[in-house]
Amino acid sequence: MSTSLQPASAPAAVRSAKPKKSNARAYVLMFFIWAVLIGLGLWGGKLYTDHIRMQITQDIAKQTGDQLAVIQQEYERQVSELRTSLTADMAQMQAKIDSVNELLAFTKDSANSKTDNSNQLYTQLAEVKKKLDELKKNLDALQ
CATH class of the missing domain: 1.20.5 (Single alpha-helices involved in coiled-coils or other helix-helix interfaces)
Known part of the structure; x- marks a missing residue:
């Protein structure tokens, strides 16, 4: 070997x-x-x-x-x-x-001083109110 x-x-x-x-x-x-x-x-x-x-x-x-x-x-x-x-x-x-x-x-x-229609209407309403107040006063005075 x-x-x-x-x-x-x-x-x-x-x-x-x-x-x-x-x-x-x-x-x-x-x-x-x-x-x-x-x-x-x-x-x-x-x-x-x-x-x-x-x-x-x-x-x-x-x-x-x-x-x-x-x-x-x-x-x-x-x-x-x-x-x-x-x-x-x-x-x-x-x-x-x-x-x-x-x-x-x-x-x-x-x-x-010049007024137009709307201003005139206002003025007329104010005048109607014044007259109404006067008429009321007159009516009160008559009674």
């Missing part, structure tokens, strides 16, 4: 000389494949991030456009309401101004 280790080591030495050349080629080939895979991965990552960036930009642009449309509609609604309320307020103010002008005209006519 004595086996020698030398014959086994001799073929190992022969094998070790040959694989060094193929090992170097294998390492170079593996390095090249590894570099190509890394390059393809980086290129694919860049393409994917560009695609995602474009998609996000389009989504943000759409959302911004929608928000601006809503804001514009709200602004136009508020301006319309403001115009309506201002028109109504101006009509009320015009009615008040007209009534004050009528009152001023009546007061001016009352202060003037």
Whole structure:
């Protein structure tokens, strides 16, 4: 049972000389494949991030456009309401101004020696009231 280790080591030495050349080629080939895979991965990552960036930009642009449309509609609604309320307020103010002008005209006519029909009516009513008061006094005196 004595086996020698030398014959086994001799073929190992022969094998070790040959694989060094193929090992170097294998390492170079593996390095090249590894570099190509890394390059393809980086290129694919860049393409994917560009695609995602474009998609996000389009989504943000759409959302911004929608928000601006809503804001514009709200602004136009508020301006319309403001115009309506201002028109109504101006009509009320015009009615008040007209009534004050009528009152001023009546007061001016009352202060003037010349009177118009409305002032004459007021004067006639005052005279009728005076006559009524006199008639009441006369009636009271007769009783």
